[in-house]
Amino acid sequence: xxxxxxxxxxxxxxxxxxxxxxxxxxxxxxxxxxxxxxxxxxxxxxxxxxxxxxxxxxxxxxxxxxxxxxxxxxxxxxxxxxxxxxxxxxxxxxxxxxxxxxxxxxxxxxxxxxxxxxxxxxxxxxxxxxxxxxxxxxxxxxxxxxxxxxxxxxxxxxxxxxxxxxxxxxxxxxxxxxxxxxxxxxxxxxxxxxxxxxxxxxxxxxxxxxxxxxxxxxxxxxxxxxxxxxxxxxxxxxxxxxxxxxxxxxxxxxxxxxxxxxxxxxxxxxxxxxxxxxxxxxxxxxxxxxxxxxxxxxxxxxxxxxxxx
Amino acid sequence: xxxxxxxxxxxxxxxxxxxxxxxxxxxxxxxxxxxxxxxxxxxxxxxxxxxxxxxxxxxxxxxxxxxxxxxxxxxxxxxxxxxxxxxxxxxxxxxxxxxxxxxxxxxxxxxxxxxxxxxxxxxxxxxxxxxxxxxxxxxxxxxxxxxxxxxxxxxxxxxxxxxxxxxxxxxxxxxxxxxxxxxxxxxxxxxxxxxxxxxxxxxxxxxxxxxxxxxxxxxxxxxxxxxxxxxxxxxxxxxxxxxxxxxxxxxxxxxxxxxxxxxxxxxxxxxxxxxxxxxxxxxxxxxxxxxxxxxxxxxxxxxxxxxxxxxxxxxxxxxxxxxxxxxxxxxxxxxxxxxxxxxxxxxxxxxxxxxxxxxxxxxxxxxxxxxxxxxxxxxxxxxxxxxxxxxxxxxxxxxxxxxxxxxxxxxxxxxxxxxxxxxxxxxxxxxxxxxxxxxxxxxxxxxxxxxxxxxxxxxxxxxxxxxxxxxxxxxxxxxxxxxxxxxxxxx
Numbered sequence: 096x097x098x099x100x101x102x103x104x105x106x107x108x109x110x111x112x113x114x115x116x117x118x119x120x121x122x123x124x125x126x127x128x129x130x131x132x133x134x135x136x137x138x139x140x141x142x143x144x145x146x147x148x149x150x151x152x153x154x155x156x157x158x159x160x161x162x163x164x165x166x167x168x169x170x171x172x173x174x175x176x177x178x179x180x181x182x183x184x185x186x187x188x189x190x191x192x193x194x195x196x197x198x199x200x201x202x203x204x205x206x207x208x209x210x211x212x213x214x215x216x217x218x219x220x221x222x223x224x225x226x227x228x229x230x231x232x233x234x235x236x237x238x239x240x241x242x243x244x245x246x247x248x249x250x251x252x253x254x255x256x257x258x259x260x261x262x263x264x265x266x267x268x269x270x271x272x273x274x275x276x277x278x279x280x281x282x283x284x285x286x287x288x289x290x291x292x293x294x295x296x297x298x299x300x301x302x303x304x305x306x307x308x309x310x311x312x313x314x315x316x317x318x319x320x321x322x323x324x325x326x327x328x329x330x331x332x333x334x335x336x337x338x339x340x341x342x343x344x345x346x347x348x349x350x351x352x353x354x355x356x357x358x359x360x361x362x363x364x365x366x367x368x369x370x371x372x373x374x375x376x377x378x379x380x381x382x383x384x385x386x387x388x389x390x391x392x393x394x395x396x397x398x399x400x401x402x403x404x
Numbered sequence: 405x406x407x408x409x410x411x412x413x414x415x416x417x418x419x420x421x422x423x424x425x426x427x428x429x430x431x432x433x434x435x436x437x438x439x440x441x442x443x444x445x446x447x448x449x450x451x452x453x454x455x456x457x458x459x460x461x462x463x464x465x466x467x468x469x470x471x472x473x474x475x476x477x478x479x480x481x482x483x484x485x486x487x488x489x490x491x492x493x494x495x496x497x498x499x500x501x502x503x504x505x506x507x508x509x510x511x512x513x514x515x516x517x518x519x520x521x522x523x524x525x526x527x528x529x530x531x532x533x534x535x536x537x538x539x540x541x542x543x544x545x546x547x548x549x550x551x552x553x554x555x556x557x558x559x560x561x562x563x564x565x566x567x568x569x570x571x572x573x574x575x576x577x578x579x580x581x582x583x584x585x586x587x588x589x590x591x592x593x594x595x596x597x598x599x600x601x602x603x604x605x606x607x608x609x610x611x612x613x614x615x616x617x618x619x620x621x622x623x624x625x626x627x628x629x630x631x632x633x634x635x636x637x638x639x640x641x642x643x644x645x646x647x648x649x650x651x652x653x654x655x656x657x658x659x660x661x662x663x664x665x666x667x668x669x670x671x672x673x674x675x676x677x678x679x680x681x682x683x684x685x686x687x688x689x690x691x692x693x694x695x696x697x698x699x700x701x702x703x704x705x706x707x708x709x710x711x712x713x714x715x716x717x718x719x720x721x722x723x724x725x726x727x728x729x730x731x732x733x734x735x736x737x738x739x740x741x742x743x744x745x746x747x748x749x750x751x752x753x754x755x756x757x758x759x760x761x762x763x764x765x766x767x768x769x770x771x772x773x774x775x776x777x778x779x780x781x782x783x784x785x786x787x788x789x790x791x792x793x794x795x796x797x798x799x800x801x802x803x804x805x806x807x808x809x810x811x812x813x814x815x816x817x818x819x820x821x822x823x824x825x826x827x828x829x830x831x832x833x834x835x836x837x838x839x840x841x842x843x844x845x846x847x848x849x850x851x852x853x854x855x856x857x858x859x860x861x862x863x864x865x866x867x868x869x870x871x872x873x874x875x876x877x878x879x880x881x882x883x884x885x886x887x888x889x890x891x892x893x894x895x
Contacts, residue, residue, distance in 0.1 A: 273520040274513050277502070281510050285497040287461055290481035291490070292511050292562060302517050349501070 102272070107395065108264060108352040111359075115257050124249035131249075131321060133362040134256035138263045138314035140342040140354035142307040147340075148349030149271055150303040151283025152204070156215035157311060157339045159199065160192045162222050162331035164312025166233060167191035169325035172241045173234075181243040185316040192312020193305055200304040204297055216333075223331050238326030245320045252321055259317060260355065263310050268351045270306065279303050280349075341383050347395030356394055411437040411488065411569035413458075413601055417467035418477075420450070420457050427453040429625040430467065437569065440592065440602040442612040442633070445622035446645065446701065446857060454622070455572050455605050459491050460484040471570060482515065490568030494575045496559045498547040505530055505543045507558060511565035530565075537561045537591060552679035553584045560591065571595050572603040577611060577874070578703060579680035589615050607701040608646070609637050609895050611874075621645075637895045646895050647859050647887060655867045655883050661691035665727050667851055668713065668743075668819055672721035675708050682708040683719070684875040690819060693849045695841075697862040697883070699894070700872035706855035707748060709872065710821050713853075714738055714745045725819075740768075742818035748827060750808040754797030758788055758807055761796050765814030774814075781810045784840050802833030809840070819851045820844075826861045834861060841865045859886070859894070 115134075119127060143157045168188030172181060203214040226233040233239055246252050270276055282289040282296040289296050319325045329335065338361060346357025361379060368375035390397050413435040420428040428450040435441045445451040456462040458469050460481040469476040476484045485491075498507045508530040509522055534540055537557045542550060547558065556579075563571060576592065577585045592615060596602050604612045609619055613633040621629040621642050629639040636642055666689035675683035683705045690696045700706050712719040715735040723730045730738055739745075753761055762781070766774040782789035785806045791799060796807060805825055812820055826834055838861070844850055845865070856862035863869065863883040871879040871890050879890040 270520075274522045275517055275520060277499070277506065277510050277522075278513055278515070280499050280502075284499060287481070288493055288497065290461065291459060291485050291493070293482050293485035293566060294513075294515050295480070295482045298515075298517070 103399065104268070104350055104352050104395070107356075107398070108268065111352070111356060112261055115261075119250055119253055127249045127253040129362065129366050130359070131252050131256040132318070133359045134260040135314045135318040135321070136339065136342065136362055137260050137355035137358040138310055139339045140346070140358040141264055141267050141351050142310040142314070143339050144343045144348065144351050144354040145267055145271060145303055146307045147343065148351070149276060149279045149283055150300045151280075152300060152304075153209075153212040154215045154304075154307070155212045155340075156217075156219040156336060158331050158333070158336040159215060159218040159222050160196050160308045160311035161315035161335070161339075162219070162226070162327075163195040164188035164192040164315035165319045165325050165330040166226065166239070167312075168316035169234075169239045169241050169319045170232060172243055172320075173239055176242045181245070181320055184243075185313065185320065188316030188319075189309055189313040192308045192315070196304050196308030196312075197301070200301055204300055204304070219331065219333060219336060223327055223333075226327050226331060234325065236327065238324045238328075240324050241319060243320060244323045245317075255317070256321065259314070263314070264351065264355055267306070267310065271349075271351050275299065275302070341387075345383050345386055345393050347393030348391075350393075350395045353393050353395040360394070410599065411472055411601055413570050413603075414470040415454075415458065415467070416470075418454065418457055418464050418469060419466040420453050420462060421465045426625050428457060428464075431622070431625075431627055432467075433620055433627070433630065435570070435601045435603060437599045437601045438596055439618065440596050440604060440616045442609065442616035442619040443603055443605045443622065444607065444609055444612070444619060444636075446607060449622040450625040451605050451622050452574065453625075455491070455574065455603065458484075458570075458572065458603075459489055461491075485566075485568075486515070488567075488569035490563035490566065490571045492556075492559050492563045492571065492573040492576070494578060496547075496555045498555065498558055500546060500548050503544050503546060504539055504550070504554075504558060505534065507547065508533055508539075508561045508565060511562040533561045533565055537564075538587065550679075552579055552681070553581075553587075555679065556580065556588070560588075564595065568600065570601045570603065572605065574605050575703070576604055576606065579682075579875075581681065607703065609633050609642075610893060613637070637892070642895065643891070647891055654864065656694075657882075658691070658694075658868060661694050663692045666690060667692045667694075667726060668853070669724040669727075670709070670713065670721070671724070673709070673712055673723060674720040675705075675712055675717055677708075681875050683712065685721070686872070686875075686877050687721075688870050688877065688880070690851050690853055692818070693851055695845055695852045695854065695865055695867050696870065697854045697856060697866035697868075698870045698872050699856055699859055699862050699886075701857050701894075704872045705875045706872055707823055708875075710745055710823050710853070710855060713821065714743060739815065742816070743821065744812045744815045744817035744819070745821040746808050746812040746823065746825065748823040750804055752796040752804055752808055752811070755795060757793050757795055758799070759792040761807055761811050762788075762814055765811035769814075769816070777814055777816070781813060784813075784843060785810055785836075787836075800833075802829050802836070805829060805833070805837065806840070809837075813850075817850060819853060821853045821855070823855045824857065825854070826856065826858045837861075838864070 139157055139161055143154060146152050146154045168184040171187055172184040199218050203211050227235055245255060278294050279299050282294060282299050286296045315330055342358035342361050343354035347353025364379050365375060368378055386393060416432045418428055418431040431454055443451045453462060457464040460479055464477045471487060474487060509526050512526045512529055513522055534543055537560050539554060539557050539561060542554055576588060592602060604616060606612050616633055619633050619636040620627055621636050623645045628641045629636045668690040670686060670688050673683055673686045686709060698706055711717045713723055715730060715733055715738040725741060725743060762778060766777055787803060788806060788810055791803060825837060854862055854865060863886060866883045869881060869883050869886055870877050871893060873893060878893050881889060
């Protein structure tokens, strides 16, 4: 465990947290709101990195897990509130993501190469269609309003999201650095050899998928009660998934912390450049493309490379 | 390991089918602790598949594999590994961000999801294993900074971490230098002396002869011989498989070639892939019109040598073409200069017709010359004339090989490099190829550099022969001296 505290990544994580903790002292409510969304997205990206960076599986459908969490929580709340607490709905959302994730991963993990990724992509399209077709239940394309919200105070929302991100990040990072994290990396890199060393590769990858699904679903469900609505455009759309993936790759694959930094950067930049209108998205995309092309290890890769030389 | 219970592996009737292909056919053998068995066979003989079937990476189709009486066939690889089978892979893919020590520690972790911290015991154990295989100096280094031999040591370390009763090693000495081979041999002997059963998988007897107690030779999925290294090397069928039957040759002596400077001169060429030595200090030459065979088993470095000549891989040393250094020339310029390689993979355009493939080869020629050349090629390979409008991928293997050679000849080479043209072809086709090569030899001034593991095919078409073994030229001479002088290095 000592290695965790001496690693540079750990201190980068701590530095990010300190900045996050000091910000509310002088930032406006608008900035805090923006960061609240960024923190949830950071959890999406960190969960995704556990699968891609460590288990070696490209999950093209992070929004399948996020969407399951968000909509399960949202629908339960919309139907049963005020009989049940918002927090029960959140827990149910996380559970639904795990169950859905296992149902998808069990057959999909048997496939090799790009087929796992394609399966996850199809799952997103299915969920999206489900939401649109069963509009009575899900609110369809208009979106689903939930009666409960976490808080109307930007500071409270900020702290909840911040605490949630810090806790999730600590767990995911610790996990990635643990003994099971090592086995997971070995399985991701060379499944045959990991098997020859006595590791049940499917078991370890499935466990990683469960953990990833749990945090994705939980973050999705929490975000619903921050926003007060669930819509396909925020939780399920392929474009949302792409943003999560880009955030993780941009920040630095196989680092967990980098995924969070990438997510905050993407959302922050998008907002900073908003005065430029449509051009903003283009500029952010170009930056992302350049980083991925020339620094495949992302922001943290650049930092580490500099520290080494 | 308990000395009173000697482990034993019992393989009986092991068969592995891939669709219609029978890769391993009713293979049976036994192996006891304290014994080293060499499992040998040429490329495609099924030896690697047999090894993978034992570990369960490729589950056996039929038959039984018993370790100390426990049936392994049908179990997943991770369970077989836990029952005491370790495999040293030829290609290592360690975790590059973790240190050598951590990489070894992985092999010591239990297969549990709840174990978040490796015990202190694991650390001490990993250090002990590292010392043993000679990794003590580099414990804290990351794998990308290691020398090739150390990467192989790391694979050994991982495989023996859990004290397997049976250790299987795939091509134990591939890519190692001679002194490293000696060190690894000692390590492997230690495994035996500890009472483990050791299975070495390699291409030929010679590579493992000094080490093994027994050798089992495979060919086309079946066992063809078993016994001591000497017995197997003397075995008639083994000699036939590796050396072919009666070796008729019709070599022209080297002094009949009149060019003062040989057309192609390779001087001290060396190639390194990543960290593996693929070619080491290789020198050879080919005269104008001369047919030279480079004989060597799979992985000896033939293709690497040819790719260096064709300018496809960077190399050290000098390669001269008609006296001129090729080092700075691009692959395309070398090909235009008259060095045309016909790759082992044939590289045909599968969705184009035979005629289109040939026309592409003769793209640079003026129309009338192309027509003449086509006519000449159709004489050389009459079957291609009839197949002109057929798509290349619908041809049989032999016809594809002929088309590949014909297309290469359309480029008007002065030196034609043929890499393993007989790989996977039926004897009838070999005959047709033989005739075509004979015609080239007798009626043209084209030089041919032929790379083969099939000696029966390589010798009759050679004026001179080089034997390539583990990246080095180990013998050079006339084909009629091959059996007497070089057969032992080849078996």
